Amino acid sequence: MKLDYTLRLADDALIMGHRLGEWCGHGPILEQDIALTNTSLDHLGRARSLYQYAAEQFNQLPTENKIKAFSSVALQETILAGKNLDEDDLAFLRDGWDFRNHLLVEQPNNDWAYTIARSFFYDTFNYYFFSELIHSSDESLAAIAEKSLKEVTYHLRWSSEWVVRLGDGTDESHAKIQYAVDELWMYTGELFVMNETDKETLRQGIGADLNKIQPLWLDRVKAIFEEATLNIPAGKWMQQGGKEGRHSENLGYILAELQFMQRAYPGMEW
Amino acid sequence: MTQQNKNEWPLWEVFIRSKAGLDHKHAGSLHAADAQMAIENARDVYTRRMEGVSIWVVESKNIIASDPGEADSLYEPANDKIYRHPTFYNLPDEVKYM
Numbered sequence: 001m002k003l004d005y006t007l008r009l010a011d012d013a014l015i016m017g018h019r020l021g022e023w024c025g026h027g028p029i030l031e032q033d034i035a036l037t038n039t040s041l042d043h044l045g046r047a048r049s050l051y052q053y054a055a056e057q058f059n060q061l062p063t064e065n066k067i068k069a070f071s072s073v074a075l076q077e078t079i080l081a082g083k084n085l086d087e088d089d090l091a092f093l094r095d096g097w098d099f100r101n102h103l104l105v106e107q108p109n110n111d112w113a114y115t116i117a118r119s120f121f122y123d124t125f126n127y128y129f130f131s132e133l134i135h136s137s138d139e140s141l142a143a144i145a146e147k148s149l150k151e152v153t154y155h156l157r158w159s160s161e162w163v164v165r166l167g168d169g170t171d172e173s174h175a176k177i178q179y180a181v182d183e184l185w186m187y188t189g190e191l192f193v194m195n196e197t198d199k200e201t202l203r204q205g206i207g208a209d210l211n212k213i214q215p216l217w218l219d220r221v222k223a224i225f226e227e228a229t230l231n232i233p234a235g236k237w238m239q240q241g242g243k244e245g246r247h248s249e250n251l252g253y254i255l256a257e258l259q260f261m262q263r264a265y266p267g268m269e270w
Numbered sequence: 271m272t273q274q275n276k277n278e279w280p281l282w283e284v285f286i287r288s289k290a291g292l293d294h295k296h297a298g299s300l301h302a303a304d305a306q307m308a309i310e311n312a313r314d315v316y317t318r319r320m321e322g323v324s325i326w327v328v329e330s331k332n333i334i335a336s337d338p339g340e341a342d343s344l345y346e347p348a349n350d351k352i353y354r355h356p357t358f359y360n361l362p363d364e365v366k367y368m
Contacts, residue, residue, distance in 0.1 A: 029279070029301055030300075030301075030315075031300050031301060031302065031311035031314065031315055032311075034311075034314050034315050034318075035310065035311065035314040038314050038318055157310075158310060161306060161307070161310075165303070165307075
């Protein structure tokens with residue numbers, strides 16, 4: 001359960017980091033290009049710590065459990081050869097349905113407003129989530145949370161200001177950010193769904209209580225939207241599935257790009 | 271002064287203090303729509319490799335610069351007045367680090 005939990009956090013960080021990294025060289029101006037890639041590197045740094053920790057947990061499992069854990073033939077061959085998995089194996093050789101990231105983070109960049117709205121929803125969640133996770137009974141997760149919270153505090157400040165800037169900006173920028181918010185809203189519900197992994201890790205004092213985080217998240221979103229003159233979307237129906245490995249087609253494209261090199265040239269370094 | 275393109279964000283000058291106790295030094299310039307964004311852009315552009323602990327930004331138009339054409343009258347007169355340097359004193363050995 002803890003492994004599943006760790007992997008979800010790692011997958012969120014990797015996929016979000018990858019999405020923001022896609023802006024590299026395409027930012028509207030040099031300064032914002034650098035801002036996004038800096039943030040991307042924060043996410044990737046967190047992904048590394050979490051994958052390392054996940055690999056450590058995985059390698060202690062009995063072999064029969066290891067074999068059943070992931071469908072990827074590349075991983076199974078490594079396991080059958082008696083080798084330990086490392087952070088790169090988990091990031092580059094797992095198949096899509098073994099990824100546990102939220103649907104929100106795999107949504108495409110589309111335009112600047114869309115990217116900002118996605119970041120804002122995720123950063124707000126991360127802020128309250130890691131504020132809880134620093135109290136985890138698991139020392140490694142608590143330590144990662146503590147480091148992440150400093151980074152995430154800045155991410156939230158940055159994306160909140162952009163939401164206000166666009167929302168309370170010109171007619172065009174307002175329309176674009178409101179559209180993005182409306183489109184992405186249905187992916188925010190999954191952030192607070194307590195699945196089996198969440199319930200079990202919470203019982204063990206390892207995981208965070210998402211029911212506690214949801215009202216905090218909503219209050220912050222409402223406050224920023226008010227300042228930004230944006231409306232909270234009326235839609236109540238929420239998408240979910242990412243945490244169970246059921247993803248949108250977006251993840252397949254991300255992994256095709258992200259994993260191509262290691263799949264085609266196993267063990268390649270540069 | 272050329273007319274600022276109205277579609278372009280204003281230019282800001284960035285000053286970074288590398289560690290507590292040292293002066294802020296000019297690090298460079300960047301574009302930003304407002305002061306808040308200028309601080310954040312400066313943070314991302316100029317301190318991501320641990321270059322600083324404090325940032326000042328000021329809109330470039332607020333910097334008043336001396337005229338290079340006046341260099342002769344402004345700076346030349348100082349060239350032959352080396353007695354303004356405190357190098358003619360004999361320092362006792364006990365005084366270190368001067």
